[in-house]
Amino acid sequence: MRTSRWTALAVLATSLLMTVLDGSIVTVAMPAIQADLGFTPGGLSWVVNAYLIAFGALLLLAGRLGDLIGRKRMFLAGTGLFTAASVLAGAAATPAVLVAARFLQGVGSAMASAVSLGILVTLFTEPRERARAFAVFGFTGAAGASIGQVAGGLLTDALAWNWIFFINLPIGAAALLLALPALPKDPTGTTRGSADVIGALLVTSGLTTGIYAVVKIEEYGVTSAHTLGLGALALVLLAGFLVRQATAAQPLMPLRILRSRAVAGANLVQMLMVAALFSFQILVALYLQKVQGYGAAGTGLAMLPAAAVIGAVSLGLAARLITRFGERNVLLTGLVLLFGVLGLLTRAPVHASYAVDLLPVMLLAAGFGLALPALTGLGMSGASEEDAGLASGLFNTTQQIGMAVGVAVLSTLANARTETLTAAGRPVAEALTSGYHLAFAVGAALLVAAFTVAFLLLRTEKPAPAAPATPQALTMAG
Numbered sequence: 001m002r003t004s005r006w007t008a009l010a011v012l013a014t015s016l017l018m019t020v021l022d023g024s025i026v027t028v029a030m031p032a033i034q035a036d037l038g039f040t041p042g043g044l045s046w047v048v049n050a051y052l053i054a055f056g057a058l059l060l061l062a063g064r065l066g067d068l069i070g071r072k073r074m075f076l077a078g079t080g081l082f083t084a085a086s087v088l089a090g091a092a093a094t095p096a097v098l099v100a101a102r103f104l105q106g107v108g109s110a111m112a113s114a115v116s117l118g119i120l121v122t123l124f125t126e127p128r129e130r131a132r133a134f135a136v137f138g139f140t141g142a143a144g145a146s147i148g149q150v151a152g153g154l155l156t157d158a159l160a161w162n163w164i165f166f167i168n169l170p171i172g173a174a175a176l177l178l179a180l181p182a183l184p185k186d187p188t189g190t191t192r193g194s195a196d197v198i199g200a201l202l203v204t205s206g207l208t209t210g211i212y213a214v215v216k217i218e219e220y221g222v223t224s225a226h227t228l229g230l231g232a233l234a235l236v237l238l239a240g241f242l243v244r245q246a247t248a249a250q251p252l253m254p255l256r257i258l259r260s261r262a263v264a265g266a267n268l269v270q271m272l273m274v275a276a277l278f279s280f281q282i283l284v285a286l287y288l289q290k291v292q293g294y295g296a297a298g299t300g301l302a303m304l305p306a307a308a309v310i311g312a313v314s315l316g317l318a319a320r321l322i323t324r325f326g327e328r329n330v331l332l333t334g335l336v337l338l339f340g341v342l343g344l345l346t347r348a349p350v351h352a353s354y355a356v357d358l359l360p361v362m363l364l365a366a367g368f369g370l371a372l373p374a375l376t377g378l379g380m381s382g383a384s385e386e387d388a389g390l391a392s393g394l395f396n397t398t399q400q401i402g403m404a405v406g407v408a409v410l411s412t413l414a415n416a417r418t419e420t421l422t423a424a425g426r427p428v429a430e431a432l433t434s435g436y437h438l439a440f441a442v443g444a445a446l447l448v449a450a451f452t453v454a455f456l457l458l459r460t461e462k463p464a465p466a467a468p469a470t471p472q473a474l475t476m477a478g
Contacts, residue, residue, distance in 0.1 A: 005123045007182040009133050011175055012116045013140040015079050018171045019109045020140070022086070025164040026051075032161040039095050049215050050099045054106025056400035057207040059114045061200050063393020064252050066115035070186030075119065076179060078111025083172025090165035101165075110396075117392035119183060121380055131319035135373040199244045199252035206237030207397070217408035253390060265457030266379035267395060269450045271402035273335070273371065276446035278406030280341060280365070283414065287436050291429050292352055302354065306365035313369030322374055327381075328458045331374035335451045337367025342444040350433050378458055410439040 026033075026047060034044050066074035082105055089101035120137065124130040213230035220226040245251040258264050288294040288302055321330050341364045348357055379395040418435035422428060 004182060007178065008123055008184070009120065009136060011179045011182050012075075012119060013137055014171065014175045014178075015075070015112050016116065016137065017140050018168055018175065019082065019113065022105065022164070022168060029161040029164050033098070036161065037092070037095050037098060043095055043099075045215075046099045047102055049212075050103040051106040051109075052215060052400070052404060053208055053211050054103045055110045055113075056211045056397065056404060057204050058107060058110035059397040059400065060203055060207070060253065060390075060393045062111045062114035063118065063396070064390045066111075066118060066393075067390055071115040071119050072179070072183045072186045074115045075112050075183065076176060078108045078113070078115075079172055079175055079179070080108070082108030082112060083168055083176070084108075086165045086168035086172065090162040113396055114393040117376070117380060117395065118390075121392075122184060128319055128323045131322040131373060131377065132315075134376045135314040135318045135369075137376070196244070196248050196250060196252035199241055199248060202237050202241035202244055203252065206234050206241055207401075209237060210234030211401070211404050214404045214408045217412055222409075222412065253394070257391060257394065260381065261457055262378045262381045263391065263394075265453060266375055266381075267398040269331070269454045269458070270375055270379065270395065271398045271405070272446045272450035272453065273338070273375070274399050274402030275406035275409070276342065276443035276450065277338065277368070278403060278410055278443070280345070280443070282407070283410065283436050283439055284345065284361075287348065287433070288358075291350060291432050291436075302358065303362065305359060305362040309363055309366045310369040313366045314373055318370055318373045321370065322377065327374040327377045328454065330370050331378065331454055331458065332451060334367040334369070334371025334374065335447055335454065337364050338371060339444055339447045339451070340364045341367065342440045342447065345440040346437050346444065348433065348436070348440075350429050406443075410442060413442060414439040 030044060030047065033039065033047060039047070062074060062078070085101050085104035085108055089098055089105065092098035092101055117134075117137075120130075120133055124133045209230055213227050213234060217227055241253075242255070245253050245255050284303065285299050288299045294302060318330065341361055344357075344361050344364070348361075352358060376395070380391050414435035416435075417438045418431045421431035421434055426434075
């Protein structure tokens with residue numbers, strides 16, 4: 001049984017790695033995709049947006065459906081769809097086909113990701129082993145982003161952009177073959193309830209509208225009629241969803257899950273933290289390429305120390321610290337280190353020395369190796385076994401919302417500052433650096449808010465009477 005559980009963890013981590021790699025590889029290959037398929041500059045953004053909208057909007061629904069029809073079934077179906085859509089994306093000869101394939105990838109990724117943590121909750125109940133399992137899971141997501149940047153540059157330069165998608169075929173096939181015997185069987189018989197169709201329509205349309213409004217902020221502006229109108233519509237739809245959940249006989253998202261201060265607080269902290277760390281994950285890569293002159297592969301290699309230190313901390317230290325000091329204290333420590341990361345980046349010069357100006361930043365990223373496993377445990381701590389898939393979907397949904405907000409708001413702020421300084425006659429490199437500085441400073445402020453929420457809300461709670469042995473878990477994706 002012990003071997004089977006760790007094999008199942010390997011399968012779930014492999015699936016996560018595949019989806020995270022795909023996200024970071026795509027960003028590196030975008031210029032080649034545009035040149036080959038003839039995307040317009042505006043149309044090219046939909047290579048990313050189509051995936052992000054489908055993934056973010058369907059996580060909550062997929063998590064609840066996994067509770068109802070079986071998490072293993074949902075994981076297998078999602079991994080299969082993602083793998084098939086990857087082949088379609090690699091074979092795409094027109095922009096429309098590639099965008100459609102990316103949307104299907106997002107659907108498949110949502111189906112698999114939404115239930116992964118729910119499966120782990122049922123497999124790992126002993127606190128130290130559970131912390132180790134979620135440290136592995138969290139590290140996979142964090143390291144995958146850095147590995148993807150290196151792999152994307154190498155594959156695109158050595159072969160062609162198509163191979164960034166074709167590479168998912170052997171990985172997905174291996175994950176499916178191993179998942180069949182390794183993952184726990186779903187309960188036999190009929191489903192344990194029925195899906196709330198009205199609630200599903202409300203939350204999916206609300207999240208789709210909201211994420212679409214956010215990802216288009218850079219094009220239309222924060223205060224535009226487009227952004228404010230769609231934002232208001234999204235809020236109305238999501239408010240309607242909450243009202244429906246409070247009154248439905250069999251709600252899609254029983255509101256009892258939000259009564260846990262740990263669950264509610266962890267999801268809020270995650271939104272703030274992920275929004276802040278977009279400035280590290282993406283803007284640092286842009287700073288290295290546009291200001292420091294690094295190539296795609298060189299940028300990935302420059303950021304590998306961050307992945308290495310995150311791995312060393314999350315795999316070798318986080319579980320022991322969580323067992324000894326508790327998830328809340330480890331989370332707070334991680335947030336302090338991450339604040340140091342963005343604080344140093346606000347002082348990054350135009351002409352930087354990697355060893356002096358950037359390597360310390362990469363090493364302080366160890367805070368992510370502490371924060372994510374602890375936050376994952378807190379985010380799942382109030383979920384009963386029957387709601388584990390829902391809690392997993394909720395946690396992943398707030399992660400995607402945080403990412404979308406970070407992408408839109410911090411990019412918009414950085415670009416606006418850069419354009420203002422460029423128009424005033426400042427050198428391009430100096431203007432870009434100043435724009436990134438502003439984004440890093442706002443990200444640091446978001447981390448202060450995350451620390452405050454964690455300090456005030458994430459207290460140790462007694463497990464709810466109906467919950468089994470305080471199951472805890474959670475992750476990040478890309």
